[in-house]
Amino acid sequence: MRGVIAKRLLGSLGAIFGASIIAFVVMRVVPGNPARLIIGPLATPQAVSSLNHQLGLDQPIYTQYWLYISHFFQGEWGYSYAEGQSVSTLIGERLPATIELALFAFVITMVASVGLALLVTYRHRPIADRVLRGIAYVGFGTPPFFVALILLIVFFSTLGILPGPEGRLSQQAIPPPTVTHMYTLDALIAGDPGTFWDAFKHLILPGVALGIAQFAFLVRLLRANLLEISREPFITVARGKGLRRWTAFRRHALPNAFLPTLTAGGLVLGEFLAGSVLVEKVFNWPGVGTLVYEAILKQDFAVVQTFILLSAVMFVIVNLVVDLLYAVIDPRVRVHSVATA
């Protein structure tokens, strides 16, 4: 077990290192001089070079990288010149909105894909199966921001049953007292059903827009998985023992199908947490995605770099947790790890 943990941790560190290199290099090779952007086109070359020096941009590239990475892990994410605030403050303000949306999207995606995959495989519904595969096909190939726009046209402009792109709450609404920074939870804690309902309604469209591609991915994976497992001889053996069809399915097919779902679910949650820049932008969601969108337009180095690395770290952490869970749940992985440890 310890061997597995060590191996996974090492792999995770490697992944974070790779992401940091990419974040670092990409921001160095894009055209434009950040110092020039900060002090404006009228500044003298002396002022620009002195600011470059102040920012450390005249240092050798590996020194710059070292400063970047060591500062990142000390929580010193730099200063956003565009916003006039430290990056950690900015991201700290925006992260709860992104996390709330990510968790909501994750829950509806998992429930919908598991439920529908079960329906078409266990109940043999050929027509529903075909419809589902069609939806998955389209969902897989459509960019989420486009889905977002379509959803807005249908449910906001035309039907008017769900709120438009106005962020997390209606304009006149007051955020609930802060506990978790997640409005739905905070509203529940404060015992304010009105605010909860408002926050919940604002989550639906961005959640669906964000979730649909992942739903398509998950439902196809699960469907294939369940179909394959339900044809396994051990299911027939279980029924041959005299078990009810559902019992055999629940006890033997589901736990086996659950393992790959866990991995896929980890990927999906990581994806959601890393945020969808464009979906957030479309819904004016005050999350990290919107922040980054603006930062990219303003070449706000510090914000973008931090975001890329932070996304990578969240993604890696989620997958690390999944890997470790896998080792706990799957006897084949578990026993193997005992043998090698």
Add this chain to the structure above:
Amino acid sequence: MTDTDPAGMPDAVEDDQLALSVRDLSTVFDTPRGHVEAVRSVSFDLRPTERLGVVGESGSGKSALALSILGLIEPPGKVAGGEVHVGGRDISKLSERELMKVRGKEIALVLQDPMSALDPVKTIGAQLQEALSVHQPELRRAAARRRAAELLREVDISEAERRLDDYPHQYSGGMRQRVAIAIAIANNPRVLIADEPTTALDVTTQAQVLGLLDRLVEEHRTAVILITHNLGIVSEFCDSVAVMYAGRFVETSRCDHIFLRPTHPYSEALLRCVPNPEKLAEGPLPAISGFPPDLAMLPRGCSFAPRCPVGREIAQCHESAPERHDVDGPAGPATVECHFAVQRSVEPAVAG
């Protein structure tokens, strides 16, 4: 084992000697390619402790027959007709709930592939205990565990107590197949259906598993249907044999009969394909020419006619399906579906 009929049905007396009686069992699959008749009107009787070998090529409907008897055919397939009597009771008309009480208790199943017949994420003990507790819900956990360990010992697995907590991947192929047998005999079934129980095993392990099966069914007085394509196993293990072709039993007889005087041309051809050291010198192993028929597009006459050395040229064979003939050859009685059954049973065997 003393069998008493649970319901005490009045018509049970007549069939009391039979462990299993199958009448005109038919199973069809509705596939996009058409109506596939996997099992076509199969009938046979099985006495207690009798061992019937069902042989035939792949795709002849052997496994579908096994699942049909248990009522485990999944859509798009379904049992289209026929009766299955277990201990004198017709189970083909039972509800799913009633059938569940028959499966595992009266008729148990052992499948071909020991690698996939056990759930990889459940312990061996849990899978054995599940088989016990389905039919004995009153059994307490500790008692079920004791009984599970007993079962493991019965199938010659050493350190049974400890190995209950192992997972299938920690067992070898032969051991897993023995566990599968332990699961099947857990409730002392009347009938054990073993679908190619040794095909996936190496030869030494095959012998061990067969030996074990032999001992257990002897001890438990279980009747066995052994599905296989290995005629050697049939001659060693079985009392009687049914040759299946294109979903039908084309010849049913005692083992002695079929090995001495195969009456159906297909049985004869099958036997000729068994490697024989004396004849190998004469040239390559003979094979049956042609392919098994497409079960979605069966010929009108005898389904073996297109490949049959006897009937290939005969119009009658292509036009009308042969009746079932009870013949009594020099090596015992047999039931044969061939237009020339009677004639062939008295003639000296066609030279092989």
